[in-house]
Every structure is written in C-alpha cells, then in structure tokens.
Amino acid sequence: MESVYESKKGDGGEGSSGSSSPGIKTAVYPTENITLTWNDVNVFAAGETRRTRAMNAIKGFFRTSSRRGVRPRKHILKNVSGAAYPGELMALMGSSGAGKTTLLNTLTFRSPASVVVSGRRAFNGIPVNGKTMASLSAYVQQDDLFIGTLTVREHLVFQAMVRMDRHIPYEARMARVEEVISELTLTRCQNTVIGVPGKIKGISGGEMKRLSFASEVLTNPPLMFCDEPTSGLDSFMAQNVVSVLKSMAMKGKTVVCTIHQPSSEVYAMFDKILLMAEGRVAFLGTPEQANDFFKAMGAACPSNYNPADFFIQLLAVVPTREETCRNMIDMVCDSFENSEIGGKLSSESEFKIQEKSMFPSWGDPWTSPKSLSPYKASWWIQFKAVLWRSWLSVMKEPVLIKVRMLQTIMVAIMIGIIYFGQELDQDGVMNINGALFICLTNMTFQNVFAVISVFCSELPVFMREHLNGMYRTDVYFICKTLAEVPIFLTVPLLFTSVMYYMVGLNSNPVRFITAGAIITLVSNVATSFGYFISCISSSISVALSIGPPIIIPFMLFGGFFLNAGSVPPYFKWLSHLSWFKYGNEALLINQWEGIDSIACTRTNTSCPRDGHVVLETYNFSEDDFLTDFLALTGLIIGFRVLAFLSLLYRTFTRSSS
C-alpha cells in the first residue's frame, strides 16, 4: 500500500494532500516505516493573545509607568530534539510538569493557541506540517469519548464510513472493521454496547481503550501517538493495553506514548524511553542504555527498584529542595546532550533535515489552503453514516424512548383525571383553558429538558469528531434533528390522544386533529429552543440553569397569566417570540370557535355566553388562527437556524484556537 502525499512549495501548506502543478517542487512522503524526528523544538507560553493584549492595554492605562512591563514568557520546552523509529514503542516519561503533554501536542501539531512553537519535525528527514501529520498518524487521546448506546461493532462501522478514504468500497471498509476487531481482540465484546458510566453498563475500561485504538487504526496509519493510554486502568489492564501498542510497533508502526508510573512489566515492553525534566530531554534511548547512562552518572537504579519510578523520582523537583533538584536536572540534561547517544541522536536528525532543506519549512497546520477538504468521506457518505448513527442512538437511548413515553402517558393521564369530563359551563371554561395551557407548559419543559440532556451530552463527541475531520457541522446538525423528528412527533400526538377526550375538549374530530397539530408544533418550537440553548451553553449544567429563566417570560406572555392586551409596550417584541402565546391562542380558538352557548352556573355577571366571548376575554381573535400556525412554524425554523449558527461558531472558535 504505497500512497503518495505531495506538498507544494511556497503555498504555506507543505505536505497537504492533492496533486501538484507542473513545475512545482514536491515532497513525496513515505506512508510506511516512518522515522519521526524533531529538532530544536522550543515552546513558549504565549505572552499575549489579541484579547489579553487589549485587556492589558486597558489595565496598563490605569497603571503608573513603574508598574508597566511585559511578563517574561515561560520557556516550556527547551531545544528538544529526538527521534522515534518504525517498529519501536517509545514511552515519554517524566514527573508532573516535565513537558510530556506539551511535547506530544507539539509533535502532533495540536498545541493550543496560548503557546508559541518553533522547531522542525520531519518524516524520514522530510519536513512535515500538521495536515500531513494528521493524514499519516493517529492520536489516541486520554479520555475516551463514545456514543455509549452503540455497540462496539456499530461504532467501528461508523468510523470506517467517515474515516476511510472516499474511494474505498463498502466491502473493503467492512473487511477492515473485521480485521481491526480481531487484531484488537474485541471479538468477544463486538456486539456489546459501549456504555455510559453511571447510566448504561457497557464494556470494560480496557476494552474501551482498545476500542479507542481500533477507531484510530482503521485507516492503518504508520505513526501512532497515545496520551496516557493506561490512566485509570488497573495494572493488568494497563499491561494489556501496552501490549496492544507493542504489537502495533512490532508490525512496523512508529508508536509514541506518554505514560505515568508504568509497572516494571510494562516498562520492560518499551523499546525506547524518553525522559523529560523541566522541559528538557534528560535521556532518550533503550532501557538498557538508560541504566548504563545513570550508572555512569553515579545514580544507578537499585536492582529491586522499578526503573521508571526511580528515573521519575530522580528527575522530579522536590518543593523543599527546588534549587538542588534543578541543578541536578540541568547536570543530567547537559550530560545527556554531551553524551555519545545524545550527540548521535541530535546530529542524525539535524543532518537529515538539512539534507532535505530544499523543502519549505513547516507551516502552521491550520494555515494550509482552505480549499482542500479535511474530510475523507463525501458529503453524502457523511450524511448517510451520521444519520444512521443518530437514528441508532435515538432508538437505543432509554431517556428518549422508554422514559419519555412513560412520562408522557403518565402526565397525560394525570391531567385527564384531574380535569376529567369538563362540561361547557361557566366552571368548565376556566378548567378547560387551564388544562390547555398546562398542556403547552408540560410539552415545553418536557421537550426542552429532553433535548438538553441528550444533545449536550453528545456535543463533546461531536466536537472531537468534527475537529478530527470526520464530518461537517451541517451534516451533524441536519442528521441529529432529522433522527429525532419521529420521537418529537410521536410524543405530542400520544399526549393529545390520551388526555383530549378525557378532559372533554371539543369533540369534533377535526378539532381533535387540529389540537394535536398545534401541540406538536409547540413541542417542536420547544425542541428547537432546546437545541439553541444546548448550542450556546458550555455544559449541560449551564444549559439546564439558563433554560428555565428564559422560558418563564415567554410563558407569562402566553395570555394565561397576563392578558394579551396588558403586555407593556416595551415587552411587545418579546411577546412576539412567545410560542405559548401562539399555541394558547390557537388552542383556545380551536376549542371555542363555533360554541354558541355556555351554561351559566353562578349568579354573577362574569359568565361568558358563548365561545366568542371567551376568546374576547383573553384578547384573542379568531382571525389570528392562521397567523398563530405560521408564527409557530417560523419559530421552529428560527430557533433551529440560531442553534445551527451557534454550533458553527463554536466549532469555528475551537478549530481556530
């Protein structure tokens, strides 16, 4: 399998895939047996971003000149060089704050905007950029994010559809899924649901980690990065996971992982170890070379000690002895730099890079030509795959199906019993109007909370997959909302069917169907509003906190608690956004239009004689019936568009940060 990745000189996107124009010098990247080298990598905490610069300028204006000044930038990685070879498993180790994650992020071009990176990274000596790195490598992140209601196999089939190249036929994708399932020993749990911690019991932690690897190796990348693959696992599972990495390395892949406290057994599996301390390289070589190196420095690892623990402790900065520890770390790092292994390593990577210096140096991964699509699958394939997965997750989500159906039937029966058998008399008018308004309130809160709890919990998965170039935001949003349409149609219709005739509402079948349609429209406005709130909130708890305070004013303008004619002029605009108002008006018109007589049961003058008077009391007009329908439809569309734009903005700000 020898595919070619080419880069155009001078386009700022070296290493981008695509055909080269005649006359443009190209670099042909290897797709197998990759030696990854990095040379003179320096990372600084960025002094100021545009936002902080503006804030500092404002603060600085109020400061006296003596207090003004720029804080020195923190030097996080200091002239770090190294190499990872095919067929080898390299472990990045060091105490907390040593710079492991920063180095891994730098190597994978995933550094946050808050740092400034310089240095060169290369594949077999050819400088590389973020796009090429992304095409040829896999990155297994520390936290596993899945749609927990899917089975292992369903998850992998979905991944194969959106991650593998668009020209690969369906049969070949499925064959690869089979291969990966057996390679990562997931056969036994292939039909088990992945699970959601605390909600749905699923596969074990080790299986989950192996599933993360499986998703990444589907495309058979020659280079793999893993961030803390063993965190949260017991020693047996940790060993199991590292042995998976080892077997990948033995197949010729280049594997780099960060790791905390490996056991002696796990440590023995590493081909190379890279020890980091205070942002510098303290050692890079085989475990045996590490023993010799530290022995030569007079710090031999005792025979009954775990070497990993020993080296990490040796290179840690102890709070009470900071100065001594830092001096010791500097001494170790300097010795390594001047040692035979250190010198060989840095000259090797340096020489190769210079040799290929005719190629442009690395560009910023995100400044590659915008016209090139980051997606492997076409729009249509993405759409089919995401719709299929969204549908599966809706059907299998207990909160959406079982709980909601049960909740709907129970509330409908409760309302039906409390308001049971209303007559068309003076008391009945009040009760029927109350029952209709409570239907709107119930449908609103039920749908908003259901959407928030499901959509918000899925958003982190969407963000990661979208930023990994798996599918577009519009595809996700359309599919997600389409897949949920059946449920958001069934719930209000079921609710209306159960309570309508129990309460004794207008018995005309056309009125019944119309009431069902109005309640369905209101439910869907609430659903759209729920999507909007979910998309603008940073977390589920934020969404649940801001939802109700926003809904309450809309509810007050519904005409039940505050007469439509009494809305203060400065709040008129807000009342035009109230789906309660349109829903309530439409339901009352549907109920009372054409009712010629209402029995008066009390001897007071407030008894409405007919349906028209009831509507007049609320300041509602029969002529507005169509307007109410159209306004509800408009609100459904409006809130959805706002929700989509918010999601788009969110993905945009994340990908450019």
Ligand SMILES: Nc1ncnc2c1ncn2[C@@H]1O[C@H](COP(=O)(O)OP(=O)(O)OP(=O)(O)O)[C@@H](O)[C@H]1O
């Ligand atoms: N964006 C940043 N701005 C300022 N300092 C940073 C930034 N990123 C990392 N650092 C600092 O750089 C040092 C190295 O951080 P890094 O996360 O790479 O350490 P680590 O070895 O991965 O630690 P741990 O094992 O605890 O995750 C730390 O002191 C950290 O506080």
